[in-house]
Amino acid sequence: MSGGPPPPGMLDPSMLPPDEDRGPLLLAQFWTYVAIGSIMTALRFFARFKIRAVGLDDWMMLATVILFTISTGFVTYMASIGGSRHVFYLTPEQTLLAVKYSWISQPWAIFTFATGKASVAFLTLRIIGRNTVWRKYMLWFIIATITIVNGLGCIITFVQCDPPRALWTPELALTASCWDPSVQLHYNYFLSAYNILVDIVLAVLPATFIANLSLPLKKKVALCILLSLGFIAAICSGLKIRYLDKLGARTDFTWNAYDIQVWTGAECFIMMVCGNVPPLQLLWDRYIAHTLDANWTRVSTRKYASNGSGSGGSGYSYEKSSKNSRVRLGSSNSSTANNKSPTHTQIVTAGEYDGSLPRHPGNIYATTNVEVRADARHFV
Template structure:
């Protein structure tokens, strides 16, 4: 058993409670749900042959979070969520060790998760949006740097690093406030990135050639980062417990809970927009069974054509056909990965077509 807190008698020790089972259940629930959603995301994208960087970044996020969950599980199994005063020295050293080791995996999953959202937003941006693209690329690069430094600082603050969980060896360690202040900065930067990623879609969705309700729905889906920002803000008040060097196993519980919750919300919000394809196909039935058979092109009754787009055209594409000779309706209905818009008739270009579907990605732009 570890020494009691300074100034306390054995009878004044806190009760011996183990919060490990709750922590493990929560983390594995989060991991399972996130993995299931990411699996469905890949299924939807593979159906339209449109797997992209945003999908791989989200997969990396789930893998990193799963590794962190495994460390948390082992840590809890050896008493890592109990008061340190009730643990043997061996239990204490192992619990504190795996608590520190789990941190970089959890920290870096925020970088890949936010990068996934940024790459997803890039799918919608047209050619004439230079400043928006560079904002997104800036976020991707700097979010990796900022969170990567957070991982590095975790271990370089002590020389040798194992002094973090073996306090009786000779070592040189920074003041705990160094890591604490950087974590405050990192949380603030992550919150700012979430807010920018949530606001940016509203600056170009209004210019897409979609019905108003579709614009609103798309804007809401791409702005779910506000929810992640809220959870990140709630976590900040527990960051000071990372600098605690007494009863570390108990004090780290709150920050672990909120870190897991923030990562879970980020993964769920990042997976929702791509899953709209499955929703439209199997729930709202806005897409028919042909959606998975025409991944990268539209099909029209007897017409061959191509499509191109700009920021104003959005998911609806202007269609050109050079070998159509039939005369038909005065408008064409275009369905692009669940979003539709009515195009005016283009004389001499497309005829006898009542429904055109576009799924996946075309030219220089992908779709959700």
């Protein structure tokens, strides 16, 4: 097969590496990511529409899936013409098109990091509400800077050469004005490092307010894990950094770009999955755990134990606490015509009750199941 000239030092055909095409593997990876990300996002919107609570975090995640799908489309065309083979096995026309669409696919993938992380930030904002001012401003700062930093990464991709077509047209590269490849390389190091920092901050921040919630420790830990999945994206981004130096090597570009494409796709996928998991808890609660009823209202049943003395009945007073959104059971005193002594009611939760309530002659012991309902829109 005719192709471009071999790289320096490899003029002998016997020294050339095997003609391998890694395109099919790359496409299987990317389209699997698109399918899973699309399904999860569709389920997310289904749950949010059910409770009439679609927000900016949902639209940002939808934008992330769309951007990644567009990038996958360009990668698909690139791979179909041999864009994942060694460049010196390609014809000049194949080389031009493969390199061209490899460059064009990059900005779409880069900006998925901005929209994906913005989605997580908007989700955190809607959870904490007006919890504290500093958290709110920190999240808005993250949304603004992650958009700017990744946006500049998209711009630098094409402004590094004048005209931009010189990036994939060898004839123009001889006369075009281009920056040193190290400029883009160094900015990509900064871009990756900042994305990792944002992932870590977004993973840690929820724990700072979950710790103050009036919840059992087990529930706090579960929420922290659920909202801290961004650590996985940070790890993936860290692994990608070691391949960034290949962007500066323009020789055998189609082969060298493969590792970057693989890890970029994996990072986008993990970001889509981790960003979609918390909202999908609604579907889990509705159809698996059955803690949401048919009206998507959260239902929980708690068991309470009580004892009262005398023949008078014990009364319960129910008070909705606006501070912590729990139902608080109080006690009431009552008396009968024949017995003037008050009836005392002691309330404990099922987890606290071990059958050791004080027992007195003539007491009546009862266990009451209390059903608590709350609008699912107040939950993730």
